[in-house]
Amino acid sequence: MTDQRSQAEIVRQSLKRRYRKERRFRAYGVLAIAIALGALLTLFTDIIGKGYTGFMKTTITMDVQLDGEMMYLDDPTDERQIKMADFVEPLIQALIKEIPGATEEQRNQVRELINPYASVALRDALKANPEWLGTTQTMTFLSHTDVDVYVKHAGDAAYSIKLNDQQKAWVDELQERGVIETSFNDVFFSGGDSRDPSKAGIxxxxxxxxxxxxxxxxxxxxxxxxxxxxxxxxxxxxxxxxxxxxxxxxxxxxxxxxxxxxxxxxxxxxxxxxxxxxxxxxxxxxxxxxxxxxxxxxxxxxxxxxxxxxxxxxxxxxxxxxxxxxxxxxxxxxxxxxxxxxxxxxxxxxxxxxxxxxxxxxxxxxxxxxxxxxxxxxxxxxxxxxxxxxxxxxxxxxxxxxxxxxxxxxxxxxxxxxxxxxxx
Structure with missing residues (x-):
C-alpha cells in the first residue's frame, strides 16, 4: 500500500509539473501575441498620428483685384504679355487688405504667407477667363508651407515654426475670420511630386x-x-x-x-x-x-x-x-x-x-x-x-x-x- 501511495504521489507530482509547463507555454504564447499586437498598435498609432494631417490642406480665400496696370498686362490672351506679367502683386495687395493693421512696409512679411505657386494658379485662371481682367474675383489659394505647418502643428515640438510673432498673429486673426481654413487635401491625390510640401501629391x-x-x-x-x-x-x-x-x-x-x-x-x-x-x-x-x-x-x-x-x-x-x-x-x-x-x-x-x-x-x-x-x-x-x-x-x-x-x-x-x- 505504501508503494502504491508513493507511486500515486509521484504521478500526481509529475502531472502537476506537466500542467505547470503547459500553463507557462500558453502564457508565453499569449505574451508573444501581446507584444506583437502592441508593436503593431504602436506602429499604426505613430503613422496615423503623423499622417492624418497630410490629408488636410490650408487655404487662403481673398478678393483679388485683377488690375491690368498692377500686373503690366493689357491682353490675357497674349502669351508674350502673360510671360512678362506680374501675378504676385495682386495677391500681396489682396492679402494686405485682409490683414488688419498690415502696411505696405510689411509687404515682404505678407508675401511669405502666400504659396509660391499661387501666382501660377492666378495666371492659369486669368488665361482661362480673360474677361476677368479689370474685375475683382474671390479666389482660394494654397497657403505657404510655413503657414500650413503653423496651423496644423502650432503646439507640436517636433515641427519648427518659421513664422515670426507678427506673422503668427496675422494667421490667428485670419483663421478667426475664416480667411485661412483647413479642408480635405485633394491636391495630395491629384498631383505629382513637388519641392513644395503643400503641392506634393501621390x-x-x-x-x-x-x-x-x-x-x-x-x-x-x-x-x-x-x-x-x-x-x-x-x-x-x-x-x-x-x-x-x-x-x-x-x-x-x-x-x-x-x-x-x-x-x-x-x-x-x-x-x-x-x-x-x-x-x-x-x-x-x-x-x-x-x-x-x-x-x-x-x-x-x-x-x-x-x-x-x-x-x-x-x-x-x-x-x-x-x-x-x-x-x-x-x-x-x-x-x-x-x-x-x-x-x-x-x-x-x-x-x-x-x-x-x-x-x-x-x-x-x-x-x-x-x-x-x-x-x-x-x-x-x-x-x-x-x-x-x-x-x-x-x-x-x-x-x-x-x-x-x-x-x-x-x-x-x-x-x-x-x-x-x-x-x-
Missing amino acids: LGAIVGSLLTMFVTLILSFPIGVAAAIYLEEFAPQNKFTDFIEVNINNLAAVPSIIFGLLGLAVFINLFGMPRSVPVVGGLVLTLMTLPTIIISSRAAIKSVPPSIREAAEGIGASKMQVVLHHVLPLAMPGMLTGSIIGMAQALGETAPLLLIGMVAFIVDVPDGFFDSATVLPVQVFLWAGSPELAFIERASAAIMVLLTFLISMNALAIWMRKRLERRW
Whole structure:
C-alpha cells in the first residue's frame, strides 16, 4: 500500500509539473501575441498620428483685384504679355487688405504667407477667363508651407515654426475670420511630386505603381503557373529537376536588392533599356515574384486529389486534357491567392527599384509604360529623407495609402481562398 501511495504521489507530482509547463507555454504564447499586437498598435498609432494631417490642406480665400496696370498686362490672351506679367502683386495687395493693421512696409512679411505657386494658379485662371481682367474675383489659394505647418502643428515640438510673432498673429486673426481654413487635401491625390510640401501629391506614384504592377502581373502569373505545371505534372524526376526546384526555393529567400542589381546589369546595361520606367521596374519585380508564384502554384496543384487525375485518365483523357480541364481549374484558387500575395509583396518593394533609377524626382504623372515614373514605396523613401519637416506628414500619409493597398490585396487573397477553396 505504501508503494502504491508513493507511486500515486509521484504521478500526481509529475502531472502537476506537466500542467505547470503547459500553463507557462500558453502564457508565453499569449505574451508573444501581446507584444506583437502592441508593436503593431504602436506602429499604426505613430503613422496615423503623423499622417492624418497630410490629408488636410490650408487655404487662403481673398478678393483679388485683377488690375491690368498692377500686373503690366493689357491682353490675357497674349502669351508674350502673360510671360512678362506680374501675378504676385495682386495677391500681396489682396492679402494686405485682409490683414488688419498690415502696411505696405510689411509687404515682404505678407508675401511669405502666400504659396509660391499661387501666382501660377492666378495666371492659369486669368488665361482661362480673360474677361476677368479689370474685375475683382474671390479666389482660394494654397497657403505657404510655413503657414500650413503653423496651423496644423502650432503646439507640436517636433515641427519648427518659421513664422515670426507678427506673422503668427496675422494667421490667428485670419483663421478667426475664416480667411485661412483647413479642408480635405485633394491636391495630395491629384498631383505629382513637388519641392513644395503643400503641392506634393501621390498621383504620379500611384499611376507608376499601377503600371509597374500591371507589367509584373502579365509576365509573372502566366510564366509562374506554366513553370509550376511543368515541374509538377510533366517534368521527369531526375537530378536536373531537383536542381531547378532547389534553386527556385533559394531564389524565394534572396534579398530583393539582388534582383535590382540583376535588372541593372541585364535590362539597363546589357539591353540598353531606359532607367526609371515602369517596364523595367515590372521586369525586375517579375524576377522577384516568380519564385513565390511558382511555389504557391505547385502547392495548389499538389492539393488536387489523385483521384481526379485517375478518373479523368480512366475515361480516356490525355495528360494535357487532365491538366488543363481538371487539375488547373481546381488549383486555380490557390494559384490566384499566391499570386496576389506575391504582387502585394512586390508593391511594397523599394530596394530593387532604387537601383534601376526609379528614385528620380518625377513631377509629371506618367502616361505610358516608357515614361519616367516612381512608385509609392520610393515616394515614401524620398519624402522621409527630405530636409523639410513638412514632408513628414506627407510621407506618413503616403504610408497609410500604401498600407491600405497592401491590406486590401491580402484581404482579397483571404476572401478568394475562403470563397473558392474546395475541401476534399
